[in-house]
Amino acid sequence: MGIIMAHLCATPFSKILGKKLSNDNESHLVSGRECGECTACCVVLLIDDDNFKKPADQVCSNLMAEGGCKIYTKRPSVCQDWYCSWRFMAQLDDDWRPDRSGVLLRSDENGIIFQPIRDPKEVLTSARAIELIGGGVAQGIPMSMSIPTKNGCRSYGMSLNEPLEAAVQSRNLGTIQSKMVELIEHSAAQNTDLIIATDSQ
Numbered sequence: 592m593g594i595i596m597a598h599l600c601a602t603p604f605s606k607i608l609g610k611k612l613s614n615d616n617e618s619h620l621v622s623g624r625e626c627g628e629c630t631a632c633c634v635v636l637l638i639d640d641d642n643f644k645k646p647a648d649q650v651c652s653n654l655m656a657e658g659g660c661k662i663y664t665k666r667p668s669v670c671q672d673w674y675c676s677w678r679f680m681a682q683l684d685d686d687w688r689p690d691r692s693g694v695l696l697r698s699d700e701n702g703i704i705f706q707p708i709r710d711p712k713e714v715l716t717s718a719r720a721i722e723l724i725g726g727g728v729a730q731g732i733p734m735s736m737s738i739p740t741k742n743g744c745r746s747y748g749m750s751l752n753e754p755l756e757a758a759v760q761s762r763n764l765g766t767i768q769s770k771m772v773e774l775i776e777h778s779a780a781q782n783t784d785l786i787i788a789t790d791s792q
């Protein structure tokens with residue numbers, strides 16, 4: 592029998608979104624929180640700068656094997672200004688740093704996007720990921736995920752609110768996990784556009 596999720600609605604998303612999450616505003620960053628060894632956004636981000644272009648979902652050619660950026664002092668403005676939601680959301684503990692959790696969280700005007708950087712079925716069905724996703728769905732906050740498809744192709748984006756609603760209402764962890772696995776498998780099987788390689792400089 593699955594565990595009943597007693598605290599599904601505990602995550603205060605309305606407060607989070609009420610702060611007007613902006614991925615380019617340092618004034619909202621959590622004080623004292625640093626990226627450390629994480630380099631997830633150097634893979635996920637689309638960069639379309641005059642001097643440097645990189646497709647989304649592809650490791651940046653400037654990312655060094657030992658970590659760090661080859662062109663750090665001249666890196667594009669998007670690299671200087673962009674932060675994932677973990678840098679903004681004080682409610683997320685240190686284990687939610689993307690390289691630790693396996694999930695890069697980002698937000699835009701359409702809500703919160705869960706982007707797995709490891710096996711989606713593992714990192715998006717953990718109890719704490721379900722608590723976060725389910726809490727958002729229960730509060731009517733737009734939630735979506737971006738799931739890798741075939742090698743060399745773009746990820747597939749899917750809104751989670753409607754397809755997860757009934758499972759979330761059950762408040763049953765196993766039921767929500769099973770539905771998430773179904774949605775992840777459905778997303779991973781989609782045909783998506785090829786990642787187009789670009790001249791790096």
Ligand code: SF4
Nearest residue numbers: 633651653654660670
């Ligand atoms: S240019 Fe540097 S900071 Fe920007 S994505 Fe590439 S490695 Fe990361």
Ligand code: SF4
Nearest residue numbers: 626629631632674675
């Ligand atoms: S994904 Fe977030 S924590 Fe990781 S390097 Fe980028 S901004 Fe920093």
